[in-house]
Amino acid sequence: xxxxxxxxxxxxxxxxxxxxxxxxxxxxxxxxxxxxxxxxxxxxxxxxxxxxxxxxxxxxxxxxxxxxxxxxxxxxxxxxxxxxxxxxxxxxxxxxxxxxxxxxxxxxxxxxxxxxxxxxxxxxxxxxxxxxxxxxxxxxxxxxxxxxxxxxxxxxxxxxxxxxxxxxxxxxxxxxxxxxxxxxxxxxxxxxxxxxxxxxxxxxxxxxxxxxxxxxxxxxxxxxxxxxxxxxxxxxxxxxxxxxxxxxxxxxxxxxxxxxxxxxxxxxxxxxxxxxxxxxxxxxxxxxxxxxxxxxxxxxxxxxxxxxxxxxxxxxxxxxxxxxxxxxxxxxxxxxxxxxxxxxxxxxxxxxxxxxxxxxxxxxxxxxxxxxxxxxxxxxxxxxxxxxxxxxxxxxxxxxxxxxxxxxxxxxxxxxxxxxxxxxxxxxxx
Amino acid sequence: xxxxxxxxxxxxxxxxxxxxxxxxxxxxxxxxxxxxxxxxxxxxxxxxxxxxxxxxxxxxxxxxxxxxxxxxxxxxxxxxxxxxxxxxxxxxxxxxxxxxxxxxxxxxxxxxxxxxxxxxxxxxxxxxxxxxxxxxxxxxxxxxxxxxxxxxxxxxxxxxxxxxxxxxxxxxxxxxxxxxxxxxxxxxxxxxxxxxxxxxxxxxxxxxxxxxxxxxxxxxxxxxxxxxxxxxxxxxxxxxxxxxxxxxxxxxxxxxxxxxxxxxxxxxxxxxxxxxxxxxxxxxxxxxxxxxxxxxxxxxxxxxxxxxxxxxxxxxxxxxxxxxxxxxxxxxxxxxxxxxxxxxxxxxxxxxxxxxxxxxxxxxxxxxxxxxxxxxxxxxxxxxxxxxxxxxxxxxxxxxxxxxxxxxxxxxxxxxxxxxxxxxxxxxxx
Numbered sequence: 001x002x003x004x005x006x007x008x009x010x011x012x013x014x015x016x017x018x019x020x021x022x023x024x025x026x027x028x029x030x031x032x033x034x035x036x037x038x039x040x041x042x043x044x045x046x047x048x049x050x051x052x053x054x055x056x057x058x059x060x061x062x063x064x065x066x067x068x069x070x071x072x073x074x075x076x077x078x079x080x081x082x083x084x085x086x087x088x089x090x091x092x093x094x095x096x097x098x099x100x101x102x103x104x105x106x107x108x109x110x111x112x113x114x115x116x117x118x119x120x121x122x123x124x125x126x127x128x129x130x131x132x133x134x135x136x137x138x139x140x141x142x143x144x145x146x147x148x149x150x151x152x153x154x155x156x157x158x159x160x161x162x163x164x165x166x167x168x169x170x171x172x173x174x175x176x177x178x179x180x181x182x183x184x185x186x187x188x189x190x191x192x193x194x195x196x197x198x199x200x201x202x203x204x205x206x207x208x209x210x211x212x213x214x215x216x217x218x219x220x221x222x223x224x225x226x227x228x229x230x231x232x233x234x235x236x237x238x239x240x241x242x243x244x245x246x247x248x249x250x251x252x253x254x255x256x257x258x259x260x261x262x263x264x265x266x267x268x269x270x271x272x273x274x275x276x277x278x279x280x281x282x283x284x285x286x287x288x289x290x291x292x293x294x295x296x297x298x299x300x301x302x303x304x305x306x307x308x309x310x311x312x313x314x315x316x317x318x319x320x321x322x323x324x325x326x327x328x329x330x331x332x333x334x335x336x337x338x339x340x341x342x343x344x345x346x347x348x349x350x351x352x353x354x355x356x357x358x359x360x361x362x363x364x365x366x367x368x369x370x371x372x373x374x375x376x377x378x379x380x381x382x383x384x385x386x387x388x389x390x391x392x393x394x395x396x397x398x399x400x401x402x403x404x405x406x407x408x409x410x411x412x413x414x415x416x417x418x419x420x421x422x423x424x425x426x427x428x429x430x
Numbered sequence: 431x432x433x434x435x436x437x438x439x440x441x442x443x444x445x446x447x448x449x450x451x452x453x454x455x456x457x458x459x460x461x462x463x464x465x466x467x468x469x470x471x472x473x474x475x476x477x478x479x480x481x482x483x484x485x486x487x488x489x490x491x492x493x494x495x496x497x498x499x500x501x502x503x504x505x506x507x508x509x510x511x512x513x514x515x516x517x518x519x520x521x522x523x524x525x526x527x528x529x530x531x532x533x534x535x536x537x538x539x540x541x542x543x544x545x546x547x548x549x550x551x552x553x554x555x556x557x558x559x560x561x562x563x564x565x566x567x568x569x570x571x572x573x574x575x576x577x578x579x580x581x582x583x584x585x586x587x588x589x590x591x592x593x594x595x596x597x598x599x600x601x602x603x604x605x606x607x608x609x610x611x612x613x614x615x616x617x618x619x620x621x622x623x624x625x626x627x628x629x630x631x632x633x634x635x636x637x638x639x640x641x642x643x644x645x646x647x648x649x650x651x652x653x654x655x656x657x658x659x660x661x662x663x664x665x666x667x668x669x670x671x672x673x674x675x676x677x678x679x680x681x682x683x684x685x686x687x688x689x690x691x692x693x694x695x696x697x698x699x700x701x702x703x704x705x706x707x708x709x710x711x712x713x714x715x716x717x718x719x720x721x722x723x724x725x726x727x728x729x730x731x732x733x734x735x736x737x738x739x740x741x742x743x744x745x746x747x748x749x750x751x752x753x754x755x756x757x758x759x760x761x762x763x764x765x766x767x768x769x770x771x772x773x774x775x776x777x778x779x780x781x782x783x784x785x786x787x788x789x790x791x792x793x794x795x796x797x798x799x800x801x802x803x804x805x806x807x808x809x810x811x812x813x814x815x816x817x818x819x820x821x822x823x824x825x826x827x828x829x830x831x832x833x834x835x836x837x838x839x840x841x842x843x844x845x846x847x848x849x850x851x852x853x854x855x856x857x858x859x860x
Contacts, residue, residue: 021578021722028580032647032760129575135723137567137575144574145559145567148451148743150458217462275729278708292451292740293565296730299705300723310722313578325755330462 001034004320005072007041007061007098009089010080011049014103014130015042017305018077018312019053025313035320040072043089064089068096075125075316078102079308087111094118094126099326101315103130103308109206109222113333125326127315132207133158135307136300137314138286142214143327149290151215154254155429158207160282160303161191161198162230162250166238166267167280170247174239178231190282200229201265204252212254212263215288217331218341220254220263226345228266237354237424240395241269244352244380246428247277253429260342269352270429350379350428351398351406355413356391357420363394366419370412371398374405394420397428431464434750435502437471437491437528439519440510441479444533444560445472447735448507448742449483455743465750470502473519494519498526505555505746508532509738517541524548524556529756531745533560533738539636539652543763555756557745562637563588565737566730567744568716572644573757579720581645584684585859588637590712590733591621591628592660592680596668596697597710600677604669608661620712630659631695634682642684642693645718647761648771650684650693656775658696667784667854670825671699674782674810676858677707683859690772699782700859780809780858781828781836785843786821787850793824796849800842801828804835824850827858 006022008015022037029035041061042050050060061067064085067076076093078100080086086107090100095118102108108115108131119126129139133156142151157163168181182199185191197203205225212220230250238248246269254263270277275297279285284302289295301307319326332338357363364383371378380397398406410422436452438445452467459465471491472480480490491497494515497506506523508530510516516537520530525548532538538545538561549556559569563586572581587593598611612629615621627633635655642650660680668678676699684693700707705727709715714732719725731737749756762768787793794813801808807829815822828836840852 017722025578025580028647029577033577135575135720135726137571137726137728140570140575141567144748145565145570145741145744147459147463147747148455148740150455217458275708278705290565290740292447292736292743294731294734294737296565296567296728298567298726298728300726304724306722307724310578310720311575313722314575317577318574321755321757323755325751325753327751 001030001036002320004035004037004074004316005040006037006075006077006316007043007067007070007073008039009043009076009078009086011042011044011053012079013305014308014312015044015079016049016053017309018079019055021306021309021313029317033317033321035317037316037320041067041070043067064092068092068098073098075099075101075319077312077316078104079312080104081106083107083110090115091118094122094124097122097124099125099319101127101130101312101319103312105131105203105206105210109209113335116328116333119326120328123324123326125319125322126328127319128210129315130308130311132210133284133286134300134302134304135310136284136286136298136302138211138298139214141298142211146288146290146293149292151288151290152256153289154212154215154286155276156208156211156252156286157249157276157279157284158252158286158302159198159204159250160284161185161195163279163284164190164282166230166233166248166250169233169235170238170242173242174235177235178233199231201227201250204250204265208252208254208263208265211286213331215254216256216261219331219334219337220261221335221337224263224337224343226264226266230267233267234424237352237426240354240382241352243382244397245272246270247272248426249276251429260344262344262347264347266427268427268429274429346402346404348400348402350400350430352426352428353396353398353406353410353422354424355394355420355422357394358391363420367394367413370409370419373412374409376401376405376409431460431466432750434465434467434504434746435470436467436505436507436746437473437497437500437503438469439473439506439508439516441472441474441483442509443735444738444742445474445509446479446483447739448509449485451736451739451743459747463747463751465747467746467750471497471500473497494522498522498528503528505529505531505749507742507746508534509742510534511536513537513540520545521548524552524554527552527554529555529749531557531560531742531749533742535561535633535636535640539639543765546758546763549756550758553754553756555749555752556758557749558640559745560738560741562640563714563716564730564732564734565740566714566716566728566732568641568728569644571728572641576718576720576723579722581718581720582686583719584642584645584716585706586638586641586682586716587679587706587709587714588682588716588732589628589634589680590714591615591625592634593709593714594620594712596660596663596678596680599663599665600668600672603672604665607665608663629661631657631680634680634695638682638684638693638695641716643761645684646686646691649761649764649767650691651765651767654693654767654773656694656696660697663697664854667782667856670784670812671782673812674825674827675702676700677702678856679706681706681859690774692774692777694777696857698857698859704859776832776834778830778832780830780860782856782858783826783828783836783840783852784854785824785850785852787824788821793850797824797843800839800849803842804839806831806835806839
């Protein structure tokens, strides 16, 4: 029986869940893995959290140094979130020769180069499956199973809060606004009091930075991820989208083509027959395309105490069984992107464009002329109303075209008198 | 740069795909993993297959002994299929100290206890991700990511041929028979000339045996898997199933409850809103429920040269990076089940039962009386026709009940004059 001592930094939702899983399955881990895993220390300012979980007072460390110098601690589990003090604590653990398992996407996204350097130096394990998409085994799949592939594309619904909000808006079919649903989500605990990290797409961008670096074998820093949240999503775009056969989702998209890499998080209308279109509520999924494996989708709970705890404990067991044979990044993990990595800002996509026009007569020909000027071709159109009802909506879905062309066309339409006013434009995935 | 020599046994569809992946990505594996992977030998009776792939004649081994004694071969890839001579060759490789990567579900299902014993003895790696569900990373997920969990249930669409046939039958909405679609599938190469292994559920049962052993941490031999193929599926049951809100799939089901383990492969009507219901054509998926992770679904191509090759190459890279730190089963891998493992034959399920009655008057009350006798309660019913049209169908969906009760009720109905004749019964998953 191999003894494995762990310390848990932070006993919030995920820390508490992790502790419970470790305690409840203790005998099972002994039997299946020959691992006797014991929580030797916890670090938590709110002592009552530890006591409520039944953790004896003697295990509550008063500071990080105590954990670093505890010879019984082999693995430090960091589930505090945020950059500091998590970063200082994780570096201290690694420097003290402890392996680290973390669920901290912001920390890992921004500082994995520093953490990994420390881990390599001391030959420690550094695991982060729980940082992306909760219990869904996407990091291990990228690190191991899919290594035979050149991965060309990755699309994910990787934030539970925004997917919950968009699912509710979609179900209401125009009946509720973003603001209404956010309020409801906050009252139910599905969105935080300060929801910025989720609704503005930061959380999804951290995860996309981590996942796309693994998938494309080159560092994709957070700064390279184009980011657009869901705060400006209009209920009517969800309704028109449905009419056209699409579902609105906050997608994280990474593509690796001969021309370069594009990474972006934004509201997207995705074809309703696509497997990602049926990923609802707080479920998450990542859809990966490789040159050998074709399409793979990994689906499950992207957050929550036990699903995220499942990923953490999976990493703890994996780490313990590695017997010092730790693996690190398959790319040069520097702070910035490698200068040889090309990024595409002016990417290609299909677009949904909604505009309103006061007088419809002739609008279509004027809009078409502007589109033609920028080489944009129209795939679908909806023209509502009877032509006599004042301001009427006009919706276009374009074929694939370059982002900048669409932006220029929209600027031209808006700045020319007597055409129409563009109210929204949303990228489309067929 | 670490040199890794591989030998490929069998250059059929999967062997050829694997060779191509290894050759095309050679430089990539060097760069990302520091692994210089070279195909040193192939074993293939049809020499022309090797030559067509551009493999030089000097690499074509004349027998297995040549490969076993080739010091440049570190890993043997077995993609021949079937038990013999694959088993003899794999054992020879392991005994010669070579690690083995296999896609052979029948061999691994039936003889993993022998193979693993040989691997442990010589401290060799033994990897089999490709044996189950092609490129879908389900074995690695069970072995690593989900280890924190007690897995309570696993449901999968894990055979591409039968899923293709059932998808086509479903799309035709009663317009084609099983036999028609099988013929079409054979002409397109989606079903083999002798389709027994697929359509009678053997292939799915091999995979379920492997996957459920991993999930439930105890040996589940093939002989314990209840198996029923799709050859008796009637087109009309697909149509009535749809009317009732279900899709017909060949499901592999494993459950691990306090009362014991049940493992079964059979046609199943699954609620159309369930994520598995939209897994169509030759796509496969496994839906796993754990006590911590909740629900996870892994989806992708369950077969094919490149998707299966992707899983094989993933294992080759993984194996090469283990640096002799190989892991084996987390349970006592014996030929038979451990005597302490309880299996449930008389499992619980909901049921779809279709019967026909000549004269409908009074049939419902008579059938209900038989159902009541065995404690079966009805959830849904369809009674077709106007009561004057001769033989009419009568369809019931029951609440959960025990298999044996349903079988007894059916026997009673069929053996009593003047009730009805049961034409089919299908297990239902809500």
